[in-house]
Amino acid sequence: MYNTSLLKFKDITDKYGHLTPVEGKIDIPFEIKRVYYITRVQDGITRGFHSHKKLHQVLICLNGSVKIRLKNPENEEIVELKDPSVGLYIGPMIWREMFDFTEDSVLLVLASEYYNENDYIRNYDFYLEEAKKIF
Numbered sequence: 001m002y003n004t005s006l007l008k009f010k011d012i013t014d015k016y017g018h019l020t021p022v023e024g025k026i027d028i029p030f031e032i033k034r035v036y037y038i039t040r041v042q043d044g045i046t047r048g049f050h051s052h053k054k055l056h057q058v059l060i061c062l063n064g065s066v067k068i069r070l071k072n073p074e075n076e077e078i079v080e081l082k083d084p085s086v087g088l089y090i091g092p093m094i095w096r097e098m099f100d101f102t103e104d105s106v107l108l109v110l111a112s113e114y115y116n117e118n119d120y121i122r123n124y125d126f127y128l129e130e131a132k133k134i135f
Contacts, residue, residue, distance in 0.1 A: 064105030
């Protein structure tokens with residue numbers, strides 16, 4: 001899907017376990033300005049339901065698994081994140097919904113900008129109108 005991609009990170013494995021380095025502007029296609037994580041999502045809950053006007057993000061499921069529904073006016077795709085050495089890049093103007101969190105899931109989000117409520121599009125009909133100008 002346009003403006004999304006899977007990123008594969010180094011997974012250094014030895015008898016001590018796995019080490020996965022992730023560096024902004026090297027492994028991540030932007031400077032990381034904000035980091036947050038989502039945990040303890042109850043069964044049956046779907047999160048997200050928004051797009052961003054300018055923000056770029058990479059989602060990494062550090063533990064467990066979660067599914068991400070990605071939409072634009074022309075396409076819809078579901079990506080399952082379950083490998084902590086794989087990140088999902090989501091660029092601007094992609095609608096996202098996160099669901100099917102396992103009980104032990106930890107979803108890490110790396111963002112290109114500091115939090116700005118004005119960058120969110122939370123109304124799907126308005127999103128479609130705006131996104132149709134781009135796609």
